[in-house]
Amino acid sequence: MAKKKKIPNAPRAAKEEPQATLKDLLSSEVLNKLKAQADELKNEEADRKEAERKAAEEARKAEQKRLDNDFGHLLENSSQDWRKYK
Numbered sequence: 001m002a003k004k005k006k007i008p009n010a011p012r013a014a015k016e017e018p019q020a021t022l023k024d025l026l027s028s029e030v031l032n033k034l035k036a037q038a039d040e041l042k043n044e045e046a047d048r049k050e051a052e053r054k055a056a057e058e059a060r061k062a063e064q065k066r067l068d069n070d071f072g073h074l075l076e077n078s079s080q081d082w083r084k085y086k
Contacts, residue, residue, distance in 0.1 A: 023031065067073045 026034075
């Protein structure tokens with residue numbers, strides 16, 4: 001069996017030309033709509049996170065208010081040095 005000669009690959013002409021990207025293929029109108037939709041989704045996500053943060057803060061305040069009205073909790077967390085109040 002004879003050895004096969006290796007033929008060096010010639011550089012293709014397609015590599016020299018930059019390939020078209022999705023941004024180039026889309027019209028500016030469609031691109032603007034997509035950007036607006038992305039901004040809207042980011043704003044909705046920020047609003048949702050802010051609402052979750054506020055709800056958690058309100059729940060924490062409500063729990064603290066409930067504990068402040070609980071005599072057992074206040075007694076456990078108060079200073080045991082009653083002499084300074086005489």
